[in-house]
Amino acid sequence: xxxxxxxxxxxxxxxxxxxxxxxxxxxxxxxxxxxxxxxxxxxxxxxxxxxxxxxxxxxxxxxxxxxxxxxxxxxxxxxxxxxxxxxxxxxxxxxxxxxxxxxxxxxxxxxxxxxxxxxxxxxxxxxxxxxxxxxxxxxxxxxxxxxxxxxxxxxxxxxx
Amino acid sequence: xxxxxxxxxxxxxxxxxxxxxxxxxxxxxxxxxxxxxxxxxxxxxxxxxxxxxxxxxxxxxxxxxxxxxxxxxxxxxxxxxxxxxxxxxxxxxxxxxxxxxxxxxxxxxxxxxxxxxxxxx
Numbered sequence: 001x002x003x004x005x006x007x008x009x010x011x012x013x014x015x016x017x018x019x020x021x022x023x024x025x026x027x028x029x030x031x032x033x034x035x036x037x038x039x040x041x042x043x044x045x046x047x048x049x050x051x052x053x054x055x056x057x058x059x060x061x062x063x064x065x066x067x068x069x070x071x072x073x074x075x076x077x078x079x080x081x082x083x084x085x086x087x088x089x090x091x092x093x094x095x096x097x098x099x100x101x102x103x104x105x106x107x108x109x110x111x112x113x114x115x116x117x118x119x120x121x122x123x124x125x126x127x128x129x130x131x132x133x134x135x136x137x138x139x140x141x142x143x144x145x146x147x148x149x150x151x152x153x154x155x156x157x158x159x160x
Numbered sequence: 161x162x163x164x165x166x167x168x169x170x171x172x173x174x175x176x177x178x179x180x181x182x183x184x185x186x187x188x189x190x191x192x193x194x195x196x197x198x199x200x201x202x203x204x205x206x207x208x209x210x211x212x213x214x215x216x217x218x219x220x221x222x223x224x225x226x227x228x229x230x231x232x233x234x235x236x237x238x239x240x241x242x243x244x245x246x247x248x249x250x251x252x253x254x255x256x257x258x259x260x261x262x263x264x265x266x267x268x269x270x271x272x273x274x275x276x277x278x279x280x281x
Binding site: 026028032054057058061064065115116117 | 189191192193222224225226253256257260261262
């Protein structure tokens with residue numbers, strides 16, 4: 001299929017399984033399915049799988065909105081079993097806006113969403129962080145699994 | 161009806177009248193790809209059809225903050241017009257993102273379409 005490709009390393013835990021897709025909204029559902037299928041393979045609980053599905057959707061939405069970053073490369077979703085959990089990486093999620101200018105939070109002024117996409121991922125997986133990726137890209141990384149900090153202990157936002 | 165899981169369902173939005181309410185039944189995954197279709201339908205009914213609009217999320221298999229943003233924008237528009245806007249069957253995936261963001265304290269939530277108040281405000 002043009003626009004999307006996958007390399008699965010399930011069963012050979014040292015290598016990541018990688019999904020690459022053109023920065024197009026239609027592929028975000030495929031990314032969710034890819035992540036949840038691998039998460040299930042590695043034994044994540046149903047609750048963590050639901051969190052993973054939401055976090056991957058938010059992260060891939062960021063990546064699609066950034067249009068593949070400065071190089072216009074495909075979005076890359078990488079999942080690797082570390083023994084302590086599932087390490088998830090998505091790039092290029094783009095340069096992250098400040099909380100006040102995050103377009104995900106805008107809704108015509110006044111009433112608006114109290115939480116941006118990146119903040120939502122951090123609420124789901126407490127170790128989420130944006131790191132420098134390849135060629136100026138921005139890599140979002142978090143861990144899903146029994147030992148990752150923060151998941152299932154949701155901090156409720158302050159409503160505006 | 162049971163909430164569907166997974167993304168094997170084609171996305172659709174359909175409107176129906178239930179008493180004084182216009183109910184939008186949404187089916188499938190609600191994300192960056194599909195949210196514009198719900199936005200368009202909401203704008204249509206909020207602009208022309210009804211001062212009482214409810215979005216039925218029972219058969220929404222997945223919703224992220226993009227879908228939530230469409231609902232927040234619709235709520236704001238309804239409030240500005242002094243119209244009523246409600247969500248129905250916001251459990252499962254939609255319920256999770258609504259609760260995580262604290263918006264369960266902002267939306268009018270009903271368990272079922274039958275629970276929508278029929279008396280005019």
